[in-house]
Amino acid sequence: MKISISGIRGIFNEDLGIQEISRFSRIFGSYLKDNFAGTNCVIARDSRPSGELIAEVVTGSLLEQGIDVYDLGVAPTPILFREARKYTGGLMITASHNPLPWNGLKLLINGRGLFESDLERLLETKIHEHSQIGHNFKIDPHYMTDILNLFHPPNQSNVDFKVGIDFGGGAACNYTDRLLNSYHVKYLGINDRMGFSSRGPDPTSDPLVDLCNLVKINKLNFGFAFDIDGDRLVVVNSDGVQLNPDLTLLFCVANVINNNGFKKFTISLDTSLAIEKYVRDHGGKIYFSKVGESNVLRRMIETQSESGGEGSSGGFIMPSFTSCRDGLLASVIISSLTQDLIKECITISSDFRQIRTKYPINAKTDNKVLFEKILSALKSYSTDIIYTDGLKFIIDDKSWIIVRISNTEHVLRISFESTTEKVDSLFKTFYDKIVEVYEKI
Incomplete structure (x- = not known):
């Protein structure tokens, strides 16, 4: 437990x-x-x-x-x-x-x-x-009325905009479809029977093969995949390619910067550098928090941030509406993106790539000793170390490694980000070193 x-x-x-x-x-x-x-x-x-x-x-x-x-x-x-x-x-x-x-x-x-x-x-x-x-x-619930009052639906439908929805057999069934109907967004759905799904509960790690095929074959604009409780959202692009979950957050951040004038954002420490870059390039301020929805929200309150979230979970948070990751809200926001904004976000995101993995650990592991030894093993490779949540090793201005204890499982979460060309090398160099430290304890 x-x-x-x-x-x-x-x-x-x-x-x-x-x-x-x-x-x-x-x-x-x-x-x-x-x-x-x-x-x-x-x-x-x-x-x-x-x-x-x-x-x-x-x-x-x-x-x-x-x-x-x-x-x-x-x-x-x-x-x-x-x-x-x-x-x-x-x-x-x-x-x-x-x-x-x-x-x-x-x-x-x-x-x-x-x-x-x-x-x-x-x-x-x-x-x-x-x-x-x-x-x-x-x-x-009154959610449907509340979101329609917040984001007014267009007077006319966009006949050219269509999405695929992978409900994952989860709680988003019977909600997301009604929501997008209210915004005149046409869709095709899969795994839309409650409790039945051809994939696992987590779209950030599950290969979304069926949704990718649905989008590509039917020439849809986007695909949206929800987790089983509807707070995470992963996007598939019009070519039928599953995008990294950080792009969900980047799409939403770009939209509220350009359409709502938001300036202050809080993101978790394991979120892609692409989001930090986008916010700064558009004159905004960025703050960082420990990983975990409540940690992000607390930092949002402290900094008076208007939105933000966790890139690793495809989780967008806009605390004036919901104080949690909101996949339904994200689906509405992303459905209203212009083609220019979509291209801008994908271009910025393409400079970076993440590898996120986990390693099972014993619940009785002495975490203090573990992290002391990881620090000793990796500190000489880093230009800076952040101790806010586990250990975040800054390798250079486009590369980092985070090692932390999961909030939800008995695992060590190990995440890497760098340029597309360097991230595999970063992973190969350091993953085995971290695992070796744990195995020797």
């Missing part, structure tokens, strides 16, 4: 069983009562097979703590986040991009995820003795 600001995650009925789900739900209910005036919580779940049972356990545990539960059923994470702004608490039943046997609880307060200080207080919370039973309500 993994506990972090990204949520409580584990393999259902192995390291995350019904008892643990009930315990954490009851703790969260007590935490809401101890720290906030309200006693209500909105919940939703993605389409994982274990989601319905977990939702029943979560609901019962919150009701037992005297919390009123408002249930959206199966809905994307960004819809839950948007709706949670009207409630004291929010709880999304999801393991996001993790494999299907996993599931988890993503906890929200006042419409945002937990910061590290919130998580510390939550884990110190004592479960209240039973007092009164809360009430349970089934509700529909």
Whole structure:
């Protein structure tokens, strides 16, 4: 089981069983009562097979703590986040991009995820003795109306603009199609049956073969692939080529710079240099955060950033609308891009390439010792080292390596970026050195 600001995650009925789900739900209910005036919580779940049972356990545990539960059923994470702004608490039943046997609880307060200080207080919370039973309500979200009010649909349809959508059998089913219909975007869909998909839950790492073929054969403008809870979005270009997830963020950033006049952006440390370059070239300011949605959001608040996100997850965040990665919002923004902006973004992005990989580690690994030894092994190759989140080694002005502990799995995340010509050499030189350090501990 993994506990972090990204949520409580584990393999259902192995390291995350019904008892643990009930315990954490009851703790969260007590935490809401101890720290906030309200006693209500909105919940939703993605389409994982274990989601319905977990939702029943979560609901019962919150009701037992005297919390009123408002249930959206199966809905994307960004819809839950948007709706949670009207409630004291929010709880999304999801393991996001993790494999299907996993599931988890993503906890929200006042419409945002937990910061590290919130998580510390939550884990110190004592479960209240039973007092009164809360009430349970089934509700529909207002997300669709809210986004239409934010980005007004055009008066006429663009008959030449068509996209392919790979729903991934996830929570984006029945939402993204309706959303794009509202914007008169024509589409062809695959994996659009809830709970059934020909690929895995994570489009940032899954080869999107079917979507690439769909786009190329039907001469579509774009392809959009969602993860199972709808917060990640990966784009396929008109040639049927799967683009790196950083381009999702770059497309969105370029749009809001040119159409909304945004100037301040926060991105995670593992996001491509292309986004930093684009923002600076257009007179904007860029700030950096630790990896993790809540870390990005906290830094956004500190710097008053208007948007940003995580390139590695294809995650665009615009906190004035949703305080999380929002794949649905990103799909609307990207659908309105001009051809000139698309070309500009792809040109800038083509100067860089990323390799992102992971290596399984024992949950009991002494991380302090591990990182001391990695630092010793790599510091002589770097021009600068950033200690904000694991270790980020700056090799030169176009190359970096990040080594960090995952927020969501028991793995060491190892990421590289450099020019297209150099990144493979960077990977070959340093990946084995890092693994060797771990294996010798």
